[in-house]
Amino acid sequence: MTLYHYLAVSAALFCIGIFGALTRRNVIGILMGIELMFNAANINLAAFNRFLHPNAVVGQSVSLFIITVAAAEVVVGLALVLAIYRNIQTIYAEDYNLLKG
Amino acid sequence: MVNLKLLSPEIFLSVLALILMLADLWVPRKHGKLLFHLGIAFSAAGLLSLGMAYSDPANYQGMGTSWVVDPMGLFFKVIVLITTLLSLLLSLDYAGEASARTAPTRHLGTFAGLVLLCSVGMMLLVSSVDLLLVFLSLELVSITSFILSGFERTNLKSSEGAMKYFLIGAFSSAVMVFGISLYYGATGTTSLIGVRDQSGTLVGLASLMILVGFGFKASVAPFHLWVPDAYEGAPTPVTTYLSIAPKVAALAAMLRVFLQLMPGDIDMPRLFACLAALTMTVGNFTALFQTNVKRLLAYSSIAQAGYILIAFVSPGGLGKEAVLMYALAYVFMNVGAFTVAIMIGNEDSYELEAYDGLASRSFGVSLLMAFFLLSLAGIPPTAGFIAKFYVFAAAIEAKYYWLAIVGVLNSVVSVYYYLRIAYHMFFMPARKREPLSAGFYLYSGLAVAAFCVVFIGLYPDPFIASAKISSATLTEAARSVKTALSPVSVPARGG
Numbered sequence: 334m335t336l337y338h339y340l341a342v343s344a345a346l347f348c349i350g351i352f353g354a355l356t357r358r359n360v361i362g363i364l365m366g367i368e369l370m371f372n373a374a375n376i377n378l379a380a381f382n383r384f385l386h387p388n389a390v391v392g393q394s395v396s397l398f399i400i401t402v403a404a405a406e407v408v409v410g411l412a413l414v415l416a417i418y419r420n421i422q423t424i425y426a427e428d429y430n431l432l433k434g
Numbered sequence: 435m436v437n438l439k440l441l442s443p444e445i446f447l448s449v450l451a452l453i454l455m456l457a458d459l460w461v462p463r464k465h466g467k468l469l470f471h472l473g474i475a476f477s478a479a480g481l482l483s484l485g486m487a488y489s490d491p492a493n494y495q496g497m498g499t500s501w502v503v504d505p506m507g508l509f510f511k512v513i514v515l516i517t518t519l520l521s522l523l524l525s526l527d528y529a530g531e532a533s534a535r536t537a538p539t540r541h542l543g544t545f546a547g548l549v550l551l552c553s554v555g556m557m558l559l560v561s562s563v564d565l566l567l568v569f570l571s572l573e574l575v576s577i578t579s580f581i582l583s584g585f586e587r588t589n590l591k592s593s594e595g596a597m598k599y600f601l602i603g604a605f606s607s608a609v610m611v612f613g614i615s616l617y618y619g620a621t622g623t624t625s626l627i628g629v630r631d632q633s634g635t636l637v638g639l640a641s642l643m644i645l646v647g648f649g650f651k652a653s654v655a656p657f658h659l660w661v662p663d664a665y666e667g668a669p670t671p672v673t674t675y676l677s678i679a680p681k682v683a684a685l686a687a688m689l690r691v692f693l694q695l696m697p698g699d700i701d702m703p704r705l706f707a708c709l710a711a712l713t714m715t716v717g718n719f720t721a722l723f724q725t726n727v728k729r730l731l732a733y734s735s736i737a738q739a740g741y742i743l744i745a746f747v748s749p750g751g752l753g754k755e756a757v758l759m760y761a762l763a764y765v766f767m768n769v770g771a772f773t774v775a776i777m778i779g780n781e782d783s784y785e786l787e788a789y790d791g792l793a794s795r796s797f798g799v800s801l802l803m804a805f806f807l808l809s810l811a812g813i814p815p816t817a818g819f820i821a822k823f824y825v826f827a828a829a830i831e832a833k834y835y836w837l838a839i840v841g842v843l844n845s846v847v848s849v850y851y852y853l854r855i856a857y858h859m860f861f862m863p864a865r866k867r868e869p870l871s872a873g874f875y876l877y878s879g880l881a882v883a884a885f886c887v888v889f890i891g892l893y894p895d896p897f898i899a900s901a902k903i904s905s906a907t908l909t910e911a912a913r914s915v916k917t918a919l920s921p922v923s924v925p926a927r928g929g
């Protein structure tokens with residue numbers, strides 16, 4: 334395993350995440366895509382830390398912060414999904430069309 | 435731990451914000467407004483302590499490893515807190531549209547606490563020189579503002595706006611984080627200070643991705659899609675807040691970050707010039723077709739972000755001063771315009787027709803509104819004119835003549851839609867006879883905004899002087915010291 338293997342995985346994950354976030358109609362699906370993008374960054378950080386800058390654990394600690402923040406962000410997102418679902422019983426993004434222009 | 439006291443306003447405010455949220459559980463619902471008053475008092479106290487620090491910039495500055503307290507940071511902190519104070523003041527009298535009355539009546543302490551926390555995020559954001567802190571504070575700002583813009587839970591517009599805001603926000607922060615990881619890979623650190631080798635495609639790619647995160651918060655053109663929806667749906671005091679504070683703070687942080695981060699492969703000033711031109715044009719030309727005043731002001735705020743971005747083409751010279759000056763003027767003129775919008779919205783709605791014949795009912799208010807709109811359009815003798823003048827001067831100084839021309843043309847276009855509101859106020863027949871009635875807090879917000887817009891417009895010298903002083907950043911000073919006598923001792927880690 335070299336650095337390039339890890340980078341390839343993370344780049345693939347990032348692209349899959351972007352693809353999912355842009356094409357999903359379901360809000361939960363979009364959220365999952367965004368989570369993949371965050372995790373791609375985490376893989377990057379850990380791999381760079383291990384292979385390029387092994388002296389300090391900056392990369393690993395940054396990725397711990399990112400994991401925490403991503404979790405907090407998803408909590409807010411799911412709360413919003415619930416708030417809308419209680420009103421109009423749908424989680425499909427194209428049904429959120431009250432605001433236009 | 436040596437100079438942690440420099441961050442005492444932030445620490446103080448975040449503790450108070452948590453206290454407010456807890457107090458929400460015990461204070462009975464009918465006394466909920468009490469917590470707003472407390473929030474106002476807290477932000478006033480924060481403002482006071484910062485103001486005192488600001489008056490003594492020589493002593494009150496310092497550097498941790500990931501943050502820096504310097505005149506520029508203090509200036510923007512003051513601006514953020516002024517916005518917080520005024521927005522909380524407006525929240526006291528906000529009632530929601532007459533047809534729906536959607537203003538939140540419960541959890542007001544949480545509301546005030548979230549506003550304070552969001553301000554803390556921005557205060558950290560404007561003083562951070564480490565990408566990790568930039569990311570964390572940007573997320574603090576984002577997450578709290580998602581909740582704030584969806585605060586009217588029963589109002590579907592509010593939830594929908596917040597949802598769109600959230601999806602685009604989370605997406606752009608994911609892109610930003612990926613950029614930070616690439617930056618770390620290229621340089622071995624997340625700090626922006628002391629990194630010399632910034633050539634290579636990896637740093638270039640990283641800076642573009644970091645720019646996406648900032649661009650989202652500052653509503654720069656390709657990332658502005660959430661703005662009109664989130665602003666229209668959010669409770670109007672929150673719209674006031676979001677249209678000013680996060681935008682100004684994100685632009686300030688961008689200024690600071692891109693003073694340090696200069697990728698060798700990308701011509702950043704040219705990129706900023708293109709983004710500025712695009713943002714202004716998109717904002718102004720879409721605003722032309724709006725019939726909802728909240729939405730119109732949302733597009734106008736996109737355009738205003740574009741004007742501020744013009745100044746980024748000469749970050750070394752006049753640019754910084756221009757950003758500071760514009761931010762200062764923008765706060766008061768936007769607060770003023772939104773205050774009048776809340777007055778009309780409480781009574782009727784946010785559609786343009788609600789402004790019909792306002793002049794025959796309340797001449798003073800409509801005159802002030804016209805004044806704020808003229809200031810937003812940049813017509814003398816208002817604060818907006820001074821600010822625009824500075825920005826265009828910065829563009830000319832950097833020899834971006836085409837950008838200055840695009841900016842002036844955009845201002846001309848913007849006059850049309852700003853004056854359309856004035857046309858409705860002065861030349862359309864009124865639908866009601868009785869004068870506009872609004873609460874004490876709205877009038878006081880209006881008075882403060884009007885006073886400042888007039889004062890800055892007529893006598894800008896003290897503000898220009900303070901912008902000049904505040905444009906000094908500690909990181910640049912440190913850099914020049916470093917080149918003069920290396921190695922310089924890095925100050926102790928602060929937090």
